[in-house]
């Protein structure tokens with residue numbers, strides 16, 4: 001078991017306000033984590049630290065066994081897969097989907113003068129098929145639906161064989177069918193022993209893919225509950241995190257929560 005992420009007593013202050021406070025969290029290579037919490041709880045800030053895009057104010061963050069602040073973060077970022085709505089905004093609308101995935105191996109957006117190896121081309125084709133994008137390989141990113149875009153960004157993120165895959169609200173804005181298709185794929189990916197550690201931010205228990213093993217529940221920058229999914233995702237912890245009582249049901253590894261009257 002290898003530690004992929006380790007937060008030790010992490011705080012993150014802005015304008016004198018704690019955005020994160022006393023966060024202790026360890027992710028090992030076989031873990032699949034969900035970070036759940038209301039708007040403004042600090043979920044995206046956790047992702048910023050976990051992707052080496054920012055530093056804690058106090059406490060320490062180790063990413064892939066390297067202490068932030070002491071390591072060349074560019075070397076580290078090549079080993080991290082990250083998908084967020086901001087990632088999508090950086091992709092030119094005329095980028096060809098096959099190139100979008102293929103160029104990840106060379107850490108550039110847009111295809112320039114790289115000489116691609118056959119092995120990379122085969123890997124890109126395999127990953128496109130795995131994420132149900134084979135039929136879109138020659139399409140441009142700008143013509144894809146939201147669901148197809150999300151899958152294309154995940155395909156790009158896994159192209160480099162990252163040691164951790166971080167997804168910030170991957171199913172936000174998707175219609176029911178697109179969401180369910182994405183969740184099925186994420187669930188399959190999460191359950192494969194060859195997949196990297198995964199961390200996914202969401203607002204909704206309905207969006208937790210089966211196969212995710214742990215949950216961190218954040219409220220106002222502090223951990224409200226943390227641990228294995230089965231024992232930590234409870235109606236009581238949801239109430240403590242979201243500030244209202246819920247009826248929580250679980251069926252075949254999927255969860256649903258509705259307000260208790």
Ligand SMILES: Nc1ncnc2c1ncn2[C@@H]1O[C@H](COP(=O)(O)OP(=O)(O)OP(=O)(O)O)[C@@H](O)[C@H]1O
Pocket residue numbers: 014015019037038039040041042043044045046203
């Ligand atoms: N650099 C910053 N400067 C000032 N305030 C910040 C900064 N970064 C985050 N915040 C504030 O910290 C709080 C937590 O933000 P964050 O984006 O991490 O929350 P979140 O849980 O991801 O929210 P959402 O679910 O709405 O995306 C918010 O109130 C936000 O306005």
